[in-house]
Amino acid sequence: MSLIEFQAVSKSYPIYQSPSDRLKELLTFNRKRFHDDFWALRDVSFSIPRGQTFCIVGENGSGKSTLLQIVAGILQPSSGTVRVNGRVSALLELGSGFNPEFTGRDNVYLNAAILGFTSSQIDKVYPKIEEFAEIGDFIHQPVKTYSSGMVVRLAFAVAIHVDPEILIVDEALAVGDIYFRQRCLRKVHELRSRGTTILFVSHAAGDVKAIGDRVLWLDKGRVRELGDPDRVIAKYLAAMTEKDSAYLESTHRPGVAATPQQSRPPEIVTTIPNIDHRHGDRRAEIIGIAVMDAFGRPMSILQPGAPAIVRISARANEHVALPNVGFMLRNHLGMDFAGTNTTREGVELPPMTPGDIITVDFHLDIPAFYPGAFSFSPAIADGTLISYKMCDWIDNAIALQMGHGDGQVYGYIHLPCRVEVNARLAPAPPQEVNIA
Numbered sequence: 001m002s003l004i005e006f007q008a009v010s011k012s013y014p015i016y017q018s019p020s021d022r023l024k025e026l027l028t029f030n031r032k033r034f035h036d037d038f039w040a041l042r043d044v045s046f047s048i049p050r051g052q053t054f055c056i057v058g059e060n061g062s063g064k065s066t067l068l069q070i071v072a073g074i075l076q077p078s079s080g081t082v083r084v085n086g087r088v089s090a091l092l093e094l095g096s097g098f099n100p101e102f103t104g105r106d107n108v109y110l111n112a113a114i115l116g117f118t119s120s121q122i123d124k125v126y127p128k129i130e131e132f133a134e135i136g137d138f139i140h141q142p143v144k145t146y147s148s149g150m151v152v153r154l155a156f157a158v159a160i161h162v163d164p165e166i167l168i169v170d171e172a173l174a175v176g177d178i179y180f181r182q183r184c185l186r187k188v189h190e191l192r193s194r195g196t197t198i199l200f201v202s203h204a205a206g207d208v209k210a211i212g213d214r215v216l217w218l219d220k221g222r223v224r225e226l227g228d229p230d231r232v233i234a235k236y237l238a239a240m241t242e243k244d245s246a247y248l249e250s251t252h253r254p255g256v257a258a259t260p261q262q263s264r265p266p267e268i269v270t271t272i273p274n275i276d277h278r279h280g281d282r283r284a285e286i287i288g289i290a291v292m293d294a295f296g297r298p299m300s301i302l303q304p305g306a307p308a309i310v311r312i313s314a315r316a317n318e319h320v321a322l323p324n325v326g327f328m329l330r331n332h333l334g335m336d337f338a339g340t341n342t343t344r345e346g347v348e349l350p351p352m353t354p355g356d357i358i359t360v361d362f363h364l365d366i367p368a369f370y371p372g373a374f375s376f377s378p379a380i381a382d383g384t385l386i387s388y389k390m391c392d393w394i395d396n397a398i399a400l401q402m403g404h405g406d407g408q409v410y411g412y413i414h415l416p417c418r419v420e421v422n423a424r425l426a427p428a429p430p431q432e433v434n435i436a
Contacts, residue, residue, distance in 0.1 A: 002047035002083070003166065003197050004054075004071060009080030011041040011066055011221075040066040041077070041221045048214075050086075050165075051195040053188075055202070055212035055229065057236050063221040064201045068170050071199060086165030086197065087115065091155055100144035104135065104154050107143055115162050125161050132183075133157040153180060160187050167191060170201045182334055185211065205233045205401065206332035206372025237371050237403055240301070268313045268359050276395040280379075283318040284352060284391040289327075289378045289398055301403045304368035304414070313359045314380040316352035320391065321382060323349045325360045328377040330396065337374065338367075343385050368414035375399040 014035040016022045021034035041063045048054045056064050069075040070082055072090040098107045108129055112122045130139055133153045138146060146154070159167060169188075188198060188211055202208055208215060208229060215232040217225040225232045269288030291299050294307045302308070312325055326341020342349055342360060349358060375396035381388040 003050045003085050004048040004199075005081075005083040006044050006046050006067075007081040009041055009044045009067075009070065009077045009082055010039060011063075011070065011075065012037040012039045012078045014038075039221050041070075041218075044080075044218075044221075044223055046216060046223070046226060048197060048199070050197055051192070052213045053192055053198040053200060053211050055200045055208040055215045056218060057201075057203070057205070057208060057215060057233070058218035058224075059240075061220075062218040064218055065170055067218070068168050068199060068201060071166070072168055084166070087163070088166045088168065089115065089159045089162050089164030090168040091152075091159045091170065098143045098151065098155065101142055103142055104133075104139040104146070105130075107154070108158055111158050112162055117162065129154075129157045129161050132161070132187075134180075149180070156184055160191065164191075164196060166197045166199065168199045185333070203401075204332055204373050205237060206370070209233055209371070210333075233371055237401070240401075240403075268357060269311050270313065272394060273398045274396055278392065278394050280381075280390040280392040282392055283382065283389075284314055284316045284320050284323065284380045286312065286378045286380060286392050286394050286397070287315050287357070288313040289376060289394075291376060291398060291400060299400060302366050302369075302374065302400050303403045304366055306366050308364055308366050310362040310364065310376060311359060312362075312378045312380075313357060314392070316354055316356045318354055320352040320380075322384065322388075323352050323358065324381045324383065324385075324388065325349065325358065326379055326381075327362065328379070330375045330377060331369075332373040337369075341379075341381075369402045370413070371402050373399050373401050 014022075015038050016025075016035045025032065025034040044063075044067065046054075056067065058064050066075065068090070070077055071084055072088055073084070074090075099110065102110065105126075108126060109119075109122050112125070113119075117125075133139065133150075133156075135146070135150045135153055138150060139154075143151065143154075156169075159169075167188075185207065188200070191198060192211065198211075200208070200211065212229040214227060215225075215229045216223065217232050217236050225235055269290045271288050271290065272286065273289075288311075290309075290311045291302075292309045292311060293299055294309070296309070299308060310327055312327060314323070314325055316323075322343075324341050324343045326339060326344065328339035329337045331337050340362065345362075347360075349360075352358065376398050377393065377395050378397055379393040380391045382391055383389055
């Protein structure tokens with residue numbers, strides 16, 4: 001028997017042009033319509049057996065969150081049938097279910113009580129929740145004083161320790177740091193092994209492929225694909241890549257011929273999109289990083305085989321005798337995948353004095369990695385490859401999704417190779433045998 005079953009489920013929201021239209025409709029006792037229907041879901045059908053990890057992908061506004069809220073019982077469908085058999089623990093919008101005026105501890109007890117736990121049962125599980133959340137003394141402070149990362153830490157800790165039969169996770173891990181995301185994903189694997197049914201929504205294709213048993217692709221509220229993660233994710237990424245290419249083509253100014261970026265002097269970049277962690281003596285510091293195509297346009301997705309430029313700008317705060325600029329490429333699990341630097345590539349940078357700014361362009365062809373999110377961590381050091389002092393290192397300064405190439409990637413990376421088929425050997429002629 002399926003633990004969750006959707007049969008031709010649709011959900012619509014009334015859209016009014018003005019508040020007065022809503023009032024007019026009420027005054028006519030809904031006999032006359034003054035609204036348009038927005039269909040968040042249309043004829044969605046699927047079933048999820050016990051113990052399966054069911055992932056949902058799709059663009060923003062495709063109906064993913066609406067579907068999960070229906071499973072959680074927050075919303076009711078406009079039509080169709082929904083059956084959910086089991087205790088549901090939902091991690092939906094950031095901090096949903098938390099009272100901002102209550103302390104973290106109070107919210108733990110409140111949420112667990114709503115799920116049917118007694119005070120003695122909560123007392124037993126509370127130390128594990130506090131330990132997993134790792135927010136220290138903030139557990140005794142009002143939730144309104146928490147950062148977004150602290151809220152999701154506590155919310156996830158509660159969701160996984162209330163013995164759920166069905167765990168719903170909706171993009172909550174996107175605001176967490178890599179350390180916490182890795183712990184959460186390990187916990188998800190643990191829950192899978194214990195037979196917990198998991199509904200997981202994420203834009204990270206690598207996470208979906210790593211934990212998903214089946215994937216549902218929603219497109220404008222309708223089921224676009226449903227099935228094996230590798231097949232569905234490949235089609236989804238291909239569609240997103242095609243859409244992005246069409247956008248770039250439509251926004252390119254007509255009549256202006258683009259020239260490759262390498263024909264112009266490098267420009268200083270001063271933007272660092274993200275800083276998970278930063279360390280070094282700061283005698284020099286990274287001031288910007290960008291990943292661009294061959295024409296100097298920022299890349300929104302990594303295209304296998306396409307030329308790319310990783311541009312890094314750094315400024316010296318003190319004298320740096322042997323500057324070495326580079327970057328590390330990591331996958332969605334935080335594993336160092338590949339990296340390089342100016343010294344490794346045989347480029348000797350001149351010494352830097354306080355105030356000097358240097359910009360380095362790394363030209364590369366994007367390898368055919370498996371579909372997933374990859375981050376670039378830029379750094380500048382002083383010294384040689386054997387002996388150096390780190391001046392500045394920024395973890396995961398910019399992250400991009402790997403697009404879908406021409407063929408399937410088996411494992412982590414497609415090895416460039418040349419295939420040669422030997423000519424078929426002709427059968428040997430029969431030998432004559434002389435019998436004396």
